[in-house]
Amino acid sequence: MASEVVQLTRRGWGETMRRDVWWLQPLTVFVILSAFLVYATWAAFQNAHYEYGPYLSPFYSPLLFANSPHALIQGSRPSWIPGFIPFTPALLILPLPAGFRLTCYYYRGAYYKAFWADPSSCAVGEPRNSYRGERRFPLILQNVHRYFLYFALVFIVILAHDAYVAMWFPDPATGAMHFGIGVGTLVLTLNVILLGGYTFGCHSLRHFVGGYLDRMSGAPVRKKCYDCVSCLNRGHMRWAWLSLFWVAFTDLYVRLCSMGILHDVRLF
Numbered sequence: 001m002a003s004e005v006v007q008l009t010r011r012g013w014g015e016t017m018r019r020d021v022w023w024l025q026p027l028t029v030f031v032i033l034s035a036f037l038v039y040a041t042w043a044a045f046q047n048a049h050y051e052y053g054p055y056l057s058p059f060y061s062p063l064l065f066a067n068s069p070h071a072l073i074q075g076s077r078p079s080w081i082p083g084f085i086p087f088t089p090a091l092l093i094l095p096l097p098a099g100f101r102l103t104c105y106y107y108r109g110a111y112y113k114a115f116w117a118d119p120s121s122c123a124v125g126e127p128r129n130s131y132r133g134e135r136r137f138p139l140i141l142q143n144v145h146r147y148f149l150y151f152a153l154v155f156i157v158i159l160a161h162d163a164y165v166a167m168w169f170p171d172p173a174t175g176a177m178h179f180g181i182g183v184g185t186l187v188l189t190l191n192v193i194l195l196g197g198y199t200f201g202c203h204s205l206r207h208f209v210g211g212y213l214d215r216m217s218g219a220p221v222r223k224k225c226y227d228c229v230s231c232l233n234r235g236h237m238r239w240a241w242l243s244l245f246w247v248a249f250t251d252l253y254v255r256l257c258s259m260g261i262l263h264d265v266r267l268f
Contacts, residue, residue: 011125013117022121029114032241036248040094043251047088049258050251054166055184057251058191060090062158070165100152103145105203106240146204153205156196163189169266181267184253191243191250198239201232 016022043050043059050057056070063071065078066089077087101107112118119126134142166185168177199205206229210222217223232239256262 013125013127014120015125016121016123018121018123022124026114026117026120029110032244033111033114036244039248039252040098043255044090044094045086045088046255047090049255050090052184052254052257052264053170054168055188055254055257055264056162056165057254058159058162058188058195058247059094059251061093061155061162064089064092096148096151097155100145100148100199101240101244103142103148104240105145106236108142146208149199149202149204149208152199152202156192156199159188159192159195163192183265183267184257186267187250187253191246194239194243194246197232198236198243200229201234201236201239202229203233203236205229206233 040059043057050060051063051068051070056063060066061070064073065071065075067074067076071089081087113120117127132139134140163185166188167179167181169180169182170176171178206226209229210216210219210226213219213222216226253262257264
């Protein structure tokens, strides 16, 4: 029986036999993530226009070391931060949710392709000849994702409280607080829902609640939790992008209202 030897050669960077627009998805991811990083960094350094009435930007929540009724810790710049380091309350908060997203299993696959071309897309040549994986520094730090998850779960509780606070408005005459719903209330509430869908669908949470069990029939409560997390996990990509867009939009909405560019509408 005759046999044929096929010589395989490594494709150069960007070389492929694909005829579709394979570059469109990584380019879109690159643009969206870059825009978010630029906006979030800019917003974090503003140290202004992050609250309006009962609304508080999620970029600054929980609010620490600020002279505001929203602040958990009143005051200004803490003395233990060196003077040469720029300070805003957001800089104490954003590293934790940012770390959760940066080490997310889905986002890794997305930004590895978009920023590092690792690979640019399936069946497309890479700009490197070897594979190192995530076994060495700095990529081995991706393994801390499960620990960032614990902080992310706490942030969901905090943001849910912010959404509740956004349902109470002061009476202009007496100053007493009255229940109400404004457009900003809906914006902050939807932000919690989307972030909750993303966080509670996390792969690490799925493993934590029961994914490591060999037989789940003996743990019915964990099986129920596992099924719920699995349901959210199936749409993890959609939750990731929707929550990313909406958390930035929430900050923008509060900021524009605070600047007087937008006027929040009280629905009732």
